Amino acid sequence: MQRVLTSALRQNGARSSAAQSMQSRHIMSASRVNHKAGTWLPGKLGQETHLVHGGVNPEDSTGAILTPIYASSTFVQESVDTYLQKGFSYSRTNNPTVSVLEQKVADIEGGYGSVVTGTGMAATSIVMSTFLQKGDHVVITDCSYVGTNRIARVQFQKYGIDFSFVDFTNLDTIKAAMQPNTKMVFSETPANPVLSLVDVE
Numbered sequence: 001m002q003r004v005l006t007s008a009l010r011q012n013g014a015r016s017s018a019a020q021s022m023q024s025r026h027i028m029s030a031s032r033v034n035h036k037a038g039t040w041l042p043g044k045l046g047q048e049t050h051l052v053h054g055g056v057n058p059e060d061s062t063g064a065i066l067t068p069i070y071a072s073s074t075f076v077q078e079s080v081d082t083y084l085q086k087g088f089s090y091s092r093t094n095n096p097t098v099s100v101l102e103q104k105v106a107d108i109e110g111g112y113g114s115v116v117t118g119t120g121m122a123a124t125s126i127v128m129s130t131f132l133q134k135g136d137h138v139v140i141t142d143c144s145y146v147g148t149n150r151i152a153r154v155q156f157q158k159y160g161i162d163f164s165f166v167d168f169t170n171l172d173t174i175k176a177a178m179q180p181n182t183k184m185v186f187s188e189t190p191a192n193p194v195l196s197l198v199d200v201e
Ligand SMILES: Cc1ncc(COP(=O)(O)O)c(C=O)c1O
Pocket: 118, 119, 120, 121, 122, 145, 147, 148, 188, 191, 192
């Protein structure tokens, strides 16, 4: 999902205010500075170390090494202009704990940033509703979680968005389905329910 979103952000970043606000959240999580506690050997981390420590830094105000769980729904908003001065306003959009998880996913995936949501279908519907509009075309796997297939056919097709459901285990089939108005290529791997694999580069 993060890969889909990252490439969608690159292609259509200025399309809508929703896209812009997702992009600014994305930049905020991507711009967090690495300041690990203690002394670290120079060079690239081994995979296991990276999985544990990627994106996780001591908390600024207390020095807590593990990321604290912030249960606050709302953060102090100094003024209308500076409501995001400390980076957060309302946990429904983002909070410091989620932000570290987003940074971790981006870090271990070697990505620019990521957006974490409460459910899988929330992620899918955010990506589709943010980056697609009437007249767009999507090449989508013919083997996906039922909710993904249904939301494409039932929810988004009626808004004039066209979907080609094709076999994603064959690269030529995906290429052949591309059209001039193709705005998104949507896959899942391993696919639910048959666990077919797509080699994502
Ligand atoms: C590939 C895939 N996408 C989306 C979903 C839906 O996730 P959620 O139930 O968290 O909305 C699932 C759930 O199993 C899934 O396997």
